[in-house]
Amino acid sequence: ETGVTQTPRHLVMGMTNKKSLKCEQHLGHNAMYWYKQSAKKPLELMFVYSLEERVENNSVPSRFSPECPNSSHLFLHLHTLQPEDSALYLCASSQEPASRDTQYFGPGTRLTVL
């Protein structure tokens, strides 16, 4: 499945760095999502954008800043992260309003914060 792509696939950064994760969906969807996946824990929803408007922010620290410039692209800007932020960050997309379809995930960015 190559409908949702994410770059970079791996990222190592120091706590003082600023970096961005990119997600692009080629499915014609109008909603996009950021999830955090830590070891031994369920996927945690971070942000939801629908029609380029943020509709959900699950109490995510301000050191994570999402941006959705259009319905095909989603960014996650990172700054002054902590080691506990190391995780797999997954992007997903869906078509809304709700239909029988569901969310499709990208391959994720493996982030390591030193």
Added chain:
Amino acid sequence: GQQLNQSPQSMFIQEGEDVSMNCTSSSIFNTWLWYKQDPGEGPVLLIALYKAGELTSNGRLTAQFGITRKDSFLNISASIPSDVGIYFCAGQISSGSARQLTFGSGTQLTVLP
């Protein structure tokens, strides 16, 4: 918040054996989903269930949406080595502008030759 209890956490089985895993919730969902995740990849949808009592198959996989809408199970028959991975259940609530997925913590499946 909503929580899903997924069990077992891990399974070691012999190739050719059948596998069963399940999820339960204290909340009602209007859709149940089963995903598989391979190392270094994102979750890939295996089966989606939309109606209470629905039983759906996808090859060797069979899943059911519980009558109470609070549980679901996934069966894999005649397991093969490529079935190895982490299987996640997810309950879905659709709210018009977006949909909310609540994930289980996953079942790590190992298939021994």
